[in-house]
Amino acid sequence: MFKKILIANRGEIALRIIRACKEMGIKTVAVHSTADANSLHVRFADESVCIGPPKSADSYLNVPSIISAAEITDAEAIHPGYGFLAENSSFAEICNSTGIRFIGPSPESIKQMGDKARARETAQKAGAPVLPGSNGVVTEESSAIEIAREIGFPVIVKAAAGGGGKGMRVVMDESSFANAFVMAQTEALASFSNADVYIEKYVLQPRHIEIQIMADEKGNIVYLGERECSIQRRHQKLIEEAPSVIVGEDLRKQMGEMAVAIARSVKYRNAGTIEFLMDEQGKYYFMEMNTRIQVEHPVTEMVTGIDLVKEQIRVAAGLPLSFTQKDIRIKGHSIECRINAEDPEKFTPSPGTITAFNPPGGLGVRVETAAYTQYVIPPYYDSMIAKLVVHAETRDDAIMRMRRALNEFIIEGVKTTIPMHIKILDDAQFQSGDISTKFMERYDNSAK
Ligand code: MV4
Numbered sequence: 001m002f003k004k005i006l007i008a009n010r011g012e013i014a015l016r017i018i019r020a021c022k023e024m025g026i027k028t029v030a031v032h033s034t035a036d037a038n039s040l041h042v043r044f045a046d047e048s049v050c051i052g053p054p055k056s057a058d059s060y061l062n063v064p065s066i067i068s069a070a071e072i073t074d075a076e077a078i079h080p081g082y083g084f085l086a087e088n089s090s091f092a093e094i095c096n097s098t099g100i101r102f103i104g105p106s107p108e109s110i111k112q113m114g115d116k117a118r119a120r121e122t123a124q125k126a127g128a129p130v131l132p133g134s135n136g137v138v139t140e141e142s143s144a145i146e147i148a149r150e151i152g153f154p155v156i157v158k159a160a161a162g163g164g165g166k167g168m169r170v171v172m173d174e175s176s177f178a179n180a181f182v183m184a185q186t187e188a189l190a191s192f193s194n195a196d197v198y199i200e201k202y203v204l205q206p207r208h209i210e211i212q213i214m215a216d217e218k219g220n221i222v223y224l225g226e227r228e229c230s231i232q233r234r235h236q237k238l239i240e241e242a243p244s245v246i247v248g249e250d251l252r253k254q255m256g257e258m259a260v261a262i263a264r265s266v267k268y269r270n271a272g273t274i275e276f277l278m279d280e281q282g283k284y285y286f287m288e289m290n291t292r293i294q295v296e297h298p299v300t301e302m303v304t305g306i307d308l309v310k311e312q313i314r315v316a317a318g319l320p321l322s323f324t325q326k327d328i329r330i331k332g333h334s335i336e337c338r339i340n341a342e343d344p345e346k347f348t349p350s351p352g353t354i355t356a357f358n359p360p361g362g363l364g365v366r367v368e369t370a371a372y373t374q375y376v377i378p379p380y381y382d383s384m385i386a387k388l389v390v391h392a393e394t395r396d397d398a399i400m401r402m403r404r405a406l407n408e409f410i411i412e413g414v415k416t417t418i419p420m421h422i423k424i425l426d427d428a429q430f431q432s433g434d435i436s437t438k439f440m441e442r443y444d445n446s447a448k
Pocket of ligand 1: 164165202277288437
């Protein structure tokens with residue numbers, strides 16, 4: 001096992017990884033920007049290294065600084081968390097070539113799944129259902145129109161290098177296609193320095209359901225059930241839960257085995273997530289694969305009892321998974337609310353000093369945060385300040401527990417999304433489980 005790990009991240013996920021290391025008897029190295037000198041991940045790590053000025057590009061994305069920090073502290077491995085360098089295949093390659101273990105999949109797997117058009121083909125070859133669409137990227141407007149006509153409108157044009165919604169255009173009919181196609185290409189080029197786009201049939205009111213998988217280096221790959229992530233706004237997830245109300249045991253097994261087959265076909269290792277879209281008939285289609293630990297991993301941990309970050313570290317060290325498929329049982333129900341420091345009307349970040357901070361507690365309540373009273377939220381990074389996660393026997397009980405915990409959560413000095421979460425949890429449609437990615441449009445017309 002590793003003796004020392006460097007955590008190339010900040011905030012709650014850095015803290016989450018430090019906690020796993022401590023329980024495994026592994027020493028930790030935090031890296032931080034000058035803006036984060038007083039943050040908890042620095043305080044709780046055994047050692048810390050300042051890697052640059054506030055801007056992410058100069059610090060948390062600064063590869064030479066991070067590699068140097070690992071070298072001078074003798075860290076044997078780097079955990080990238082999520083965001084920043086987590087899905088950067090050249091960073092993974094540089095780690096491995098300097099003899100530092102990247103805690104994640106191989107650079108080849110990251111590259112293969114990072115190209116969403118290629119990932120679609122890979123999944124299809126592995127036997128996964130995909131929506132009618134183009135075979136790979138489409139460059140010519142004239143052939144794009146023909147493909148769209150053949151698929152049938154509505155269609156969606158997506159950036160091959162995308163994922164978060166950038167470089168994406170929904171096209172309802174042929175008259176607006178040519179313009180939207182060029183717009184998607186232009187936006188893709190501006191955002192990713194890559195104009196490649198592909199086309200898919202557009203599902204009008206899909207659910208976003210994803211399967212967590214975990215793979216070791218001995219070829220063991222297991223699925224840990226699904227997460228329902230349909231409650232989102234502007235391509236940011238707001239609430240995630242496990243299990244999904246519409247996934248029963250048979251479907252879970254089917255989707256799980258499908259996810260494992262896709263992972264196996266790219267010789268995947270470490271933690272990964274296969275995202276599916278589900279239409280109103282309950283048919284599911286491969287959408288993308290995320291080659292990292294995700295923000296919402298705790299809901300899977302709550303219903304399986306498995307520490308996913310510890311497993312990531314184990315398998316990166318060459319050890320086998322500590323469990324097999326038949327050990328996985330989904331127990332109870334878990335919900336996560338992402339609490340952001342943002343203006344509830346304008347959705348703009350609300351940086352500043354947290355003047356009072358009282359996280360909730362009690363049975364079945366878990367809070368993942370790096371915030372504290374007098375903590376100053378820097379304006380340079382994303383606005384998530386806490387994940388509130390609950391676990392209970394049933395979905396109804398989990399909803400009641402979440403409402404109780406949200407009402408107990410005191411955060412003063414900055415505006416937060418707590419009131420929005422309370423509204424969603426009080427919503428009869430949410431409570432009935434009748435949700436889709438269009439859910440938030442009822443509250444907010446600009447949610448698209
Ligand atoms: C889709 C889709 C419907 N049909 N693909 C959103 C994020 C990115 N990962 C893919 N996304 C979607 N892909 C097909 N074939 C619906 C979404 C989607 C969405 C699309 C446009 C505007 C807002 C959206 C919100 C959630 C999901």
